[in-house]
Amino acid sequence: MDNVNAHDISSLDKGIENNKLLEPVFRPLSIKEIQPEGWLLNQLKIQAKGLSGNLDKFWPDIKDSKWIGGNAEGWERLPYWLDGFIPLAWLLNDEDMKSRAKYYINYIIDHQREDGWICPDDEFAKKDLWAFFLILKVLVLYHDATEDERIEGVIRKALLYLDRNIDRQTLYGWAHARWFECMIPMWWLYERIREEWILELAAKIHAQGFDWISLYKHWPYKKPIEKKRWSYMSHVVNNAMMLKSGPLLWRMTGSKEQLESAEHMVDLLDKYHGMVTGVFTGDECLAGKSPIQGTELCAVVEYMYSLEHLISITDRAHWGDRLEKIAYNALPATFSPDMWTHQYDQQVNQIECSRQDNPVFMTNGGESNIFGLEPNYGCCTANLSQGWPKFALSTFMKSNDGLVAAVYAPCSINTNIDDTKVSVRLITEYPFRDTLNFTVTTEKETEFSLWLRIPAWTDRAYLEIDGKQLDICAHEGYYCLRRKWSGETSFTLRFPMIINIEPRPNNLYAVTRGPLVYSLAIGEKWVRINEDIPGREPPHCDYEVYPVTPWNYGLCIDIDNPEKSIVFEEHEVGDCPFSPEGAPVVAYVYGKKIDWSKENGVALPYPEMKWISDEKEKLKLIPYGCTNLRMTEMPIFNEK
Structure with a gap:
């Protein structure tokens, strides 16, 4: 981008010698400068009325967190929740939500130790520092919303503690994999106080952290790992997060390789694990390109957050395309329309969401695709809140x-x-x-x-x-x-929207138009489960979802001229557009029933095609983000 602050490689060394961070091409606006409107405002209101705006009222890991002196989880869950709850509260200008956020932040600040340690657990040597990195990111976000003068001193004191201790206690576990997240509060602090020790601490953290760039130079995950084999390196959320690591580090080093690292990484992830919705699979580790493998909700929102940084630092427009693809398809599809329940894993071809003794997922459990309060594991329950608010902040x-x-x-x-x-x-x-x-x-x-x-x-x-x-x-x-x-x-x-028939593995295809992916609408029946488990009272219940209409179809489409085969129809953009009933645009296309079996609650990866109906039926496709059950990748009968 010639007229903007494009990267001038020749000037980098000079900037580093002067102990200056290199500038991102674009700077995000502050929370106070952005006001959502229209359907986006309604979506944020739906979120505030659902889990995001109410977890602190009933979920022990927030309501009774160790971060505020309670007995429940005291590691990543409260910071995760605040990371989305804070921008949600201030974007909506909701005084009650603001006061609740302030209560948590005030307690955390008031209980920071004199030596700088800020987490509930005093055993630094025995604690993974991931939550430490995470809470400092949250404090930066809180300062953006409030300009609270305490935050600079709190973060400085915490990072000084880290600097004093990291030489003898190296990073491990999640902090080892996610070291780059600490660059966000460090760069924020350095731009305010310009103290050289911050850059030196960043160099230590980088040296101790996992080398993602080297891993991707010799990419070992060209196929799904064997079932039940879990690792930090193939963990889907770690891979979504690390995409911003190189560009964040570039601001200190000036390395062109680091600046451009995400391009190669995303190419590999797309090639071997990519989905038509813009995300890659991981349930919980990288799972290949089958439409029945899952993608974890945490990976969806963290991929979005990485893309928001990539847009800012690199100026590459295609990162904006990718961010919209994920936000308008994968993000809303992993929630119930009222955002009171969510999945741990979503599937591109998702004909049923039910408990299974032998689930299709690589390492995740049998409840991973049900809709509920905390299916499989509670990290997504806390982390789901950041998706829509941070997207709004990146407009x-x-x-x-x-x-x-x-x-x-x-x-x-x-x-x-x-x-x-x-x-x-x-x-x-x-x-x-x-x-x-x-x-x-x-x-x-x-x-x-x-x-x-x-x-x-x-x-x-x-x-x-x-x-x-x-x-x-x-x-x-x-x-x-x-x-x-x-x-x-x-x-x-x-932007006139063009219909695209995207080839997928095993002779399947997906229909896209503009930024939206279209899926076969499947009638659904919701069945409440786990009623005896505390915390599963309405409206934050657990549900299985079963199909009540057929799903085993191939589509009759002229691939070279799909506009002749597919008719789009617009409807009102109502108060809840991301729902089967509220879909603002639908597509009609003819299809034929085919032989396509299911096993353990999922469709087989591709149909057997032992028989094909002679009868054509008029089928309804709706945006992927409006679905709860869906078929997205289907065979096509190429009809001229």
Whole structure:
């Protein structure tokens, strides 16, 4: 991106010699500068009314956490929850939620030891430091929301403690795999106080942490590992998190290899484990490309968080495309529409969600794909909260010459550019529609650039401004709208959505259009289970979900001209668009029943095709993110 702060490799050594962190290309806006609107605001409200906004009222691992002097879990779960609950509370400007967040933060700060240790467990030598890294990230987020003056001192004292002790107690376990997460609070602190010991501590942590770049140079996971064989290196969440490790470290080292490392890593993950929804499988370790293998919810939200950093640091537009693909498909599909229950693992072809003695998953248990409070394990219950709020915070960012529309969702921003108040409002029903209406307002005339990300899936994007229609020629995935802005300026951006029939393994195919993946809508019956387990009272119950309509179909589509075979129909974008009943767009296509068996609650990876019905049936496809049960990868009868 020529006009933005693109990476100038020749200048890196000078920056490092001066003990300066290299600048990310884009800077995220603060929580106070972004206001969600439209369907995005409704989605955040749904989340606040569901598990995210209520866990502290009934779930022991939050309500009675050791972090606040209780007896329940005192490691990662409370920090995980706060990591999403804090931005959710401030984006909604919900005073009750804010006060509850402040209670937890105040308790944690008030109980930090004089030597800097901040976690509940005093046994530093016996404790995995992952939760230590995580709570410092949370404090940075809290400062962004509140500008609490205590936070800088708290983080500095905690990192000094780490610096004094890490020489004799090296990283291990989760902290060894996730060392780079500590760079986030370290870089935040360094930019404020410029003390050299922070960079030296970062070098120690990097030296002690797992070398992900070397692993990916000699990639050993080209196929799923054998069942029940678990490892940190093939762990799906670790692999989702580590994608940002190289670019984060680049800010200190200037290494081009580190800056660009995620490109190669994602290519490998896509090639051997990638799904049409933008994520890769892992249930709980990397599981291959079969549509019946699962992807853990924690991996979904952590992949999104890594992409948000990649957009900021590298400026590569395709990371925005990927972030939207995951946010609009994999993220909503792993929750019930009311967000009171969630899955541990979601499947691309998911015909049933039931307890199984012999589950298909590589290392996860038999309840991993049911909808419930904490199926399989409670980490996702705590960590699920960050997905939508952090996505909302990534809609717009700042460049050195203006603003960047990084991902698209309805929102408004209010910020300052060159000491001038600037607001941008985006009214849109995207991703369910192709039209985005912008209004830019400035208090006085000022010149700046508004960089618009142009998705790679469209080749016909155009702009309507000043009474003219302009065809867009994107440069490296962005279109620069630079002008002198004065008063109020409105314009419309359109992304005509193209139908794509994506080949998948074993002669299966998936239907996509724009950023959305489409799946066969399957009728469903929800059956409450685990009623005798404490904490499973309504509305946070556990459920199995069973199909009540057929799912064993192949689609009749002209692959070369799919628009002749598939008819799309738009419906109102209501209060709960990510639901089977509320799908704002549906697709109709003809299909035939086929021989496709199931075993242990899942469809076989691909159909036997021993028989094919002669009768065509009109089938309904809806966005993947609107489904609870679905068939996404299916065979196609190529009909001209």
